[in-house]
Amino acid sequence: MQSLALIAFLLGVVTYSVSGTLYFVDLARREGASNSAAWAPRVLSAGTVFHLIHVVTASRLAGFSPTESLPFALSLSALMTNVIYLLMRERAGIGAMGVVVAPLALMFLLAEQFVGQLEAAPELPRLLLGVHVTANLLGLGLFLLAGVAGAFYLVQERRLKRKLSFAGLRLPALDRLDLAEHRLLLAGFPLQTLGVVTGAVFIAMLGDTSATALLRALLAFGTWAVVGGVLVTRATLGWRGRRSAYGTLAGVTCVLLVIAIYVARAGVSL
Amino acid sequence: MIVVLGVSHKTAPIEVRETAAMAPALVTEVLSELVSDEAVGEALIVSTCNRVEVVAAGRSGDPAKLDQVSAAVKRALLKRVPAIAPHLYIHQGQHAIQHLFRVVASLDSLVLGEPQILGQMKQAYELARHEGTVGAHLNRVVAHALRAAKRVRSETSIGAGQVSVPTVAIDLARQIFGDLHGHPAALLGSGQMGEHVAKLLVAAGASLQVVGRNQARVSELASQMGGDARTFDQLPKVLTEADVVVTTTSAPGFVVTRDVVDSVRRQRRGRSLFFIDLAVPRDVEPAVGDLDNTFLYNVDDLSKIVAESLSTRKREAEAAEAIVMNEAVRYERAIHAEQVTPTILALRKQFGQSLESELDKTLRTRLKHLSHEERDALHIMLDSALNKLLHPATKHLRRLATDDEAQADVDAHIAALTDLFSLDVTSEPRASESPAARQKRLSLSADAPPPEMAPDNEKQVS
Numbered sequence: 259m260q261s262l263a264l265i266a267f268l269l270g271v272v273t274y275s276v277s278g279t280l281y282f283v284d285l286a287r288r289e290g291a292s293n294s295a296a297w298a299p300r301v302l303s304a305g306t307v308f309h310l311i312h313v314v315t316a317s318r319l320a321g322f323s324p325t326e327s328l329p330f331a332l333s334l335s336a337l338m339t340n341v342i343y344l345l346m347r348e349r350a351g352i353g354a355m356g357v358v359v360a361p362l363a364l365m366f367l368l369a370e371q372f373v374g375q376l377e378a379a380p381e382l383p384r385l386l387l388g389v390h391v392t393a394n395l396l397g398l399g400l401f402l403l404a405g406v407a408g409a410f411y412l413v414q415e416r417r418l419k420r421k422l423s424f425a426g427l428r429l430p431a432l433d434r435l436d437l438a439e440h441r442l443l444l445a446g447f448p449l450q451t452l453g454v455v456t457g458a459v460f461i462a463m464l465g466d467t468s469a470t471a472l473l474r475a476l477l478a479f480g481t482w483a484v485v486g487g488v489l490v491t492r493a494t495l496g497w498r499g500r501r502s503a504y505g506t507l508a509g510v511t512c513v514l515l516v517i518a519i520y521v522a523r524a525g526v527s528l
Numbered sequence: 529m530i531v532v533l534g535v536s537h538k539t540a541p542i543e544v545r546e547t548a549a550m551a552p553a554l555v556t557e558v559l560s561e562l563v564s565d566e567a568v569g570e571a572l573i574v575s576t577c578n579r580v581e582v583v584a585a586g587r588s589g590d591p592a593k594l595d596q597v598s599a600a601v602k603r604a605l606l607k608r609v610p611a612i613a614p615h616l617y618i619h620q621g622q623h624a625i626q627h628l629f630r631v632v633a634s635l636d637s638l639v640l641g642e643p644q645i646l647g648q649m650k651q652a653y654e655l656a657r658h659e660g661t662v663g664a665h666l667n668r669v670v671a672h673a674l675r676a677a678k679r680v681r682s683e684t685s686i687g688a689g690q691v692s693v694p695t696v697a698i699d700l701a702r703q704i705f706g707d708l709h710g711h712p713a714a715l716l717g718s719g720q721m722g723e724h725v726a727k728l729l730v731a732a733g734a735s736l737q738v739v740g741r742n743q744a745r746v747s748e749l750a751s752q753m754g755g756d757a758r759t760f761d762q763l764p765k766v767l768t769e770a771d772v773v774v775t776t777t778s779a780p781g782f783v784v785t786r787d788v789v790d791s792v793r794r795q796r797r798g799r800s801l802f803f804i805d806l807a808v809p810r811d812v813e814p815a816v817g818d819l820d821n822t823f824l825y826n827v828d829d830l831s832k833i834v835a836e837s838l839s840t841r842k843r844e845a846e847a848a849e850a851i852v853m854n855e856a857v858r859y860e861r862a863i864h865a866e867q868v869t870p871t872i873l874a875l876r877k878q879f880g881q882s883l884e885s886e887l888d889k890t891l892r893t894r895l896k897h898l899s900h901e902e903r904d905a906l907h908i909m910l911d912s913a914l915n916k917l918l919h920p921a922t923k924h925l926r927r928l929a930t931d932d933e934a935q936a937d938v939d940a941h942i943a944a945l946t947d948l949f950s951l952d953v954t955s956e957p958r959a960s961e962s963p964a965a966r967q968k969r970l971s972l973s974a975d976a977p978p979p980e981m982a983p984d985n986e987k988q989v990s
């Protein structure tokens with residue numbers, strides 16, 4: 259099983275790298291359909307399968323459930339991002355976002371090797387912990403993609419507003435990016451609400467009042483408030499486009515900071 | 529080898545090209561007339577708004593007879609339209625191949641890199657194939673020209689960007705909205721370019737409202753384009769509904785001000801709004817472009833993008849020319865290599881027959897006691913010895929044939945071998961062939977078009 263985990267890991271690294279390169283080549287092309295456009299998502303799908311095989315086999319070897327181990331949980335969130343992207347890319351017209359999704363997945367897969375373990379507190383109920391981690395993982399996957407869509411939106415909007423050169427990158431249409439970002443936030447928000455509520459329950463149960471725990475909780479609530487704000491202002495005031503993209507990026511930054519705190523706590527061994 | 533004769537936008541003004549242009553029925557008629565000539569073996573005609581060209585090959589494939597082919601084609605063209613005489617160009621042999629490759633790669637087009645010529649060439653080929661006027665030579669040269677053109681398009685940015693103001697405007701709208709299907713659009717005014725953009729928007733699936741002061745004109749325009757007519761009083765409502773607004777009025781001041789657009793933003797609920805201001809003086813206040821989710825391009829902005837695309841294409845043309853020349857040389861080498869094939873085959877046949885005849889004699893007399901297996905072994909040995917014997921000569925001939933500098937040597941070698949060994953280098957007996965037989969032969973040889981001729985969905989515009 260060890261060699262299977264290693265082979266799947268190596269194949270995952272190779273396929274993600276190839277897929278990222280193909281996406282880049284496709285993004286930089288100037289006209290017409292290219293072979294790279296057809297092959298990039300296929301290679302990314304293959305990478306996702308290798309990644310999944312690796313997470314399952316490696317976590318079994320390590321004796322952890324993937325949702326109870328920080329490195330595997332992070333790896334799983336990248337898997338979620340991939341799956342969500344692959345499912346919606348064609349219909350939402352956001353294929354070009356693969357140029358960020360593939361390297362992101364590669365980064366998380368590699369990070370899994372260096373991030374230390376965090377032991378779950380034994381007094382926490384396993385079922386509730388599972389719900390908390392799963393909701394957060396899915397939410398993270400959705401928010402990461404929404405963040406990528408938001409960043410793409412800002413780049414594309416800047417090019418159109420400033421009438422910058424058309425040569426070079428071929429990005430998805432503005433409205434498609436805006437819609438994809440909105441849908442991803444809409445799907446991720448209930449999951450994140452669940453994650454925040456269960457997280458608050460855990461803090462109360464553990465009575466953890468350390469500075470990092472408070473900062474983590476604050477950032478989690480901050481993300482929730484920002485994303486909620488983006489959704490509410492869009493529905494009531496029609497704040498779309500640039501404002502929505504900035505809000506989404508602020509929310510995603512908070513999520514990434516929460517992860518950074520977890521990673522810092524667990525330690526990194528290079 | 530082939531000849532290319534015709535007129536194009538480079539040699540003839542539009543008045544001349546108009547008279548030379550041929551509808552498919554006329555193309556059929558001229559093709560039939562051409563191949564009934566003693567000198568012409570194959571022909572196809574490309575007739576577009578920018579060129580009328582005849583690509584033809586002789587019956588014998590003998591390069592020395594290309595003048596006769598050219599003369600026959602010229603006669604046929606001038607008989608129909610004598611006015612094209614001073615504008616007619618004639619390319620033969622190597623130059624004709626290079627010209628054809630450049631034409632198909634869109635390097636000779638009025639709009640450099642335009643994609644329509646590929647489809648037009650395929651259409652011309654299909655028509656000629658249907659008429660049975662293309663055979664081995666044209667099948668091969670056209671297939672290779674299309675391959676070269678595809679290489680040019682995939683390896684260079686010769687077709688990058690849009691090169692007209694209306695298509696740039698539509699491209700921008702697509703970058704904002706993606707699919708334009710179902711998006712409401714509005715046309716303010718009735719300028720010619722505005723109408724063109726509006727037509728493209730409707731063709732892309734957008735719904736249209738036409739706004740103007742002259743109610744009768746607006747109604748007429750709206751009905752022509754399948755849209756709804758609106759008056760200028762309804763402008764705020766139109767701006768609330770429309771996603772793309774094309775303005776082309778002759779008003780001296782701004783028709784669409786920042787205040788008007790700002791006032792409808794709340795009802796638009798943040799939906800993107802794209803203004804295409806084609807009017808001079810401008811119709812849309814420049815400050816409109818500063819509003820969130822509002823994009824404004826005027827005629828200068830669009831022209832700048834057109835100029836950028838054209839300049840990219842010009843830069844890429846150099847690389848494209850190199851590819852075309854490289855492909856033309858490859859094609860010529862392949863053709864040259866083939867001219868020695870009949871000699872090699874005849875030489876092999878001659879030697880083989882002599883050796884086999886001697887062996888058979890010996891097998892009937894002194895070696896008649898040999899078994900079947902032993903006889904077969906002797907035949908195989910003879911065949912193998914023949915291959916080894918002729919290998920250096922064959923290799924040398926093929927090498928000479930692909931060397932551009934050594935064409936005279938090739939001819940001398942072929943002549944020497946033919947004389948020395950009394951070779952019977954038979955060529956296709958086309959000169960004595962009846963038109964009906966030729967029609968049948970060409971139809972048969974063209975039955976299987978090369979893969980490059982597979983039909984595609986390219987739009988035919990001329």
